Amino acid sequence: METSFLIDFEPVGRRGHCPSGRSLLDCSRQLGVELINVCGGRGTCGHCRVQLISGPVSPPTSSEMKALGTREIAEGYRLACQARPLGNCKVRVPAESLATPQRTQIEGLEVAAPPEPVVRSHAVQLAPPALPDPAADSAQLLAALRQSGAICHGIDIEVLRTISPRLREWEWQVSASVRDGEVVALGRPGDRQLGLAVDLGTTKIAGYLVDLDSGQVLASRGAMNPQIAYGEDVMTRIARAAGATEEAARLQEMVVAALDQMAGELCGEAGLSPEMIVDSVIVGNTAMHHLLLRLPVEQLGLAPYVPAVSEALDIKARDIGLHFAPGAYVHLLPNIAGFVGADHVAMLLAAGVAHSEGVVLAVDIGTNSEACLVSDGRMTSVSCAAGPAFEGAHIRHGMRATSGAIERLRLVDGEVECHTIGGVPPVGLCGSGILDAIAHLRRAGVLDATGRMTEHPRIRTMDGRREFVLAGEQEGRPAITITQQDVRELQLAKGAVRAGVQVLLEAAGRSEEEIDRVIIAGAFGTYIDVSSALTIGMFPPLPLERFRQVGNAAGMGARLALISRSRRAEAQAIARRVGYIELGAVPRFANIFAQAVSLG
């Protein structure tokens, strides 16, 4: 009888018995966990990186030593194509190694925090009112809550609107959700208290349904931000909403409807009701924050880019049209500046950089990009006007990260090897694929340091434009190419990030080499190949092991602020501490940027 081992892939939660002698990559395929793999299992592309949590596996191969380095090996990182289980194993799949047909951008950094919810539930037993002096229902509830030790001064009006029939239906046994002395929801004793954490991105929305008492995530889900129909970038949406009350209302209603739908789906998945959501934290960039709350945005779109609101807010969910528990609040983390928003604060919270020793650079790369440098205990942030090139916009064959998009690519002996999302024939390039393509063209000398295309058999001229053919015409599908113009677009985008980092370093009086750790977060940052990013000079040239890709850290930050009152306070402390540099006001910026666009 053939030996088999129980292999458990986390956090996707797939497990099953796999025959001995197979690689972890084989096991993952058998169990339906799709790892990214470009080199065909030869151990050279380094994309199928996983982390061993428990169990015996074969010793690291020389390819692994080369691809991962001693530090990662010591932390348990392995290449799935090389490592073979020698017994039952538990393996963590980092978000960046996971190829999902529909990327949800919900996975990422997992940070535990002891649950310390702002809303607490208190179960009490009341008595049916009787003559001669029947107490009002609200008065009896408040008295019982106070007797049970809860500090309680009032009951939300929407809760009051159902209190009498509910108390009678539940035969005077009730659990009250109390937030800062206010009853925001009633339930039966033992009912779960739910929380919803949301990362509201310009392009995508990530939602997490959380059990507030345990801190456990019950369900998570990604969705497109429906405002995309009104403009892909924030400036277009600001222009539409500014001065036009109806348009602003429509933009708000769209995103509120999407959040309500997401809440409904998440609760449906967990077999619960959105009426049980008693608290919520939503983070987004300043524009998404303002559009969600229908705050004025006209002044946000004009220099000096002034937010209407920067402080943290607690707003009744109903005041923005959300249908949660009757008296539920939405907490919004503070914004820092017009283009450094609450999502950046959430990312910094999750990354835990506020207490870092040494010099730490935290970069959030998505449709909008921000960078923060922590040095000598001081935190300074910039917004990098990288534009939407990382999302595939303005790129000849660019596309979003969906099925058919090339997300990993390498050039071997003049031949192109690529991996598409969903494993289907390629139809275009998403951000990480573009980055890989340009990095490999640079390594192969097809691009010079200025970004100019030199000579190569795959370069052709179409309509007067030079382009490198990644995949030829096939079965009626057009060729997929990288044009000279695409290279320029990406240079501007990556140059914006690099220049932002450079300004931060100069302001802190630090050199690149002094950076001890680089944290890369965000939708795009999650999936890029860091070595490709280094090749094109997107980040300072530092050893690979100093980089850490943490996935959707803003979503994690929202979850932390949701389950923990002290984390919520910490987010506010971070926002107060972070200094902001407006790049437009830095005299040397034009020079710095001009240097930063070089492909190094």
Place this chain on the structure above:
Amino acid sequence: METSFLIDFEPVGRRGHCPSGRSLLDCSRQLGVELINVCGGRGTCGHCRVQLISGPVSPPTSSEMKALGTREIAEGYRLACQARPLGNCKVRVPAESLATPQRTQIEGLEVAAPPEPVVRSHAVQLAPPALPDPAADSAQLLAALRQSGAICHGIDIEVLRTISPRLREWEWQVSASVRDGEVVALGRPGDRQLGLAVDLGTTKIAGYLVDLDSGQVLASRGAMNPQIAYGEDVMTRIARAAGATEEAARLQEMVVAALDQMAGELCGEAGLSPEMIVDSVIVGNTAMHHLLLRLPVEQLGLAPYVPAVSEALDIKARDIGLHFAPGAYVHLLPNIAGFVGADHVAMLLAAGVAHSEGVVLAVDIGTNSEACLVSDGRMTSVSCAAGPAFEGAHIRHGMRATSGAIERLRLVDGEVECHTIGGVPPVGLCGSGILDAIAHLRRAGVLDATGRMTEHPRIRTMDGRREFVLAGEQEGRPAITITQQDVRELQLAKGAVRAGVQVLLEAAGRSEEEIDRVIIAGAFGTYIDVSSALTIGMFPPLPLERFRQVGNAAGMGARLALISRSRRAEAQAIARRVGYIELGAVPRFANIFAQAVSLG
């Protein structure tokens, strides 16, 4: 040349020159102030009672001494038909002496309180934001407010929704209305801060627009409660709203629309905008309170008549659909029991009985009636199920107090003398007229002590019912009569009040004679002739000078709570202090009530 004097009637504010030698009644007619007068100026009916504020008048006549008593004479009270100005005079017309074509029930007790508003305005000057570090608009405002000494932790979301364009339009000069640390409205420096006080009655609504900083009433107005179309009494409305969400919503929308309209009219009268209403106090009985807030009422309509809510509430005006300043609150005074509501608390607050020495009885008589006995510093209240007879309901020729209603009546030598509202030919009897009619029939012996009709030339039998003809058929109008059944209805109504008082006295261990003062408040109580009420035994037989009619004291209480934070707190202290006796739970009540219906 004939001498003339300047005569000033307050609070109606009519003044003008009147020839010397005329009575104050003549002067009032000349200036369009309609005083009630039944006896034709003979000084016997005592209805044209006014109070001299300043100026010389003729000495009191013997009729005045008889009608008013030495105490009232000492306080400056006079009969307008007897007193003649001897120079320029200022005269106060008590509400009960004023016959107005459309009674607004807004006048009443005037109690001054030092303004101590819950919402305070703070004017600040901000700076236009500029690079390199432009502060968010909200952050700059909060910082400036804190620097000006205001305790301020946040800004209402609806205020935030207009903050940026407003600050720019007003060139960074702004006045913020701050309530308990929250900015609830923005205005230009110098803008008035308005408050709205409302007595929301079952039948009528009285509204007062107040300048919060001075405490001055800028305009006042009365209106019908539009819910009347859904039932004249509270029980009918409770039955409609109970269990039917749509009906409850419609009842609420009706009254909210009426309040919005009233706010608009009051502000229009003062040349201001409802957006400047930054605070509001609304009082009503428990049912009106619950219907306004769309609280559950089903349990309120069934024994033991449990309110959903009894504690004082602060609710955003927008949460009940009112259109005031963006973040304005409505404060609702506490309820005491299912049928002793916030309007009773407001009446007690205005009457100032909480600190009374001796034994004080305060009775609020309207569509619903309540009584409170203050004795040895203890306060106890009952609700008297008097029914709607005082409003003219269930009375053969009963009607509301509008044009053509007989409001004063007396029987002299078998002849009926009457005064109608508007001075037009009579079409029916309103509450005070019914009371007068029955009192005079009793005095004339037409009714015996049990209420049975004896013999009289004006008594006839129609359709088997005995009735006393007050006014015969005339010009096609039917006769106006008092039927035996009408007498019974009024006996039940007045018996309910008297029995309530009796229960209070017994509970306090007091006798009737020990009552030092009787305060009569409320719509109906304002206009009745106290001697008529005493004749029929509606109140304990006490000397007339122990009674005081204070008009709409609930409205005054609402105004006090509006302008003064400490009065608001006092209202809550009163509600906590007041003991409640449910008459249905008093074993001897049936006996007491049976005795109380006697016409004495």
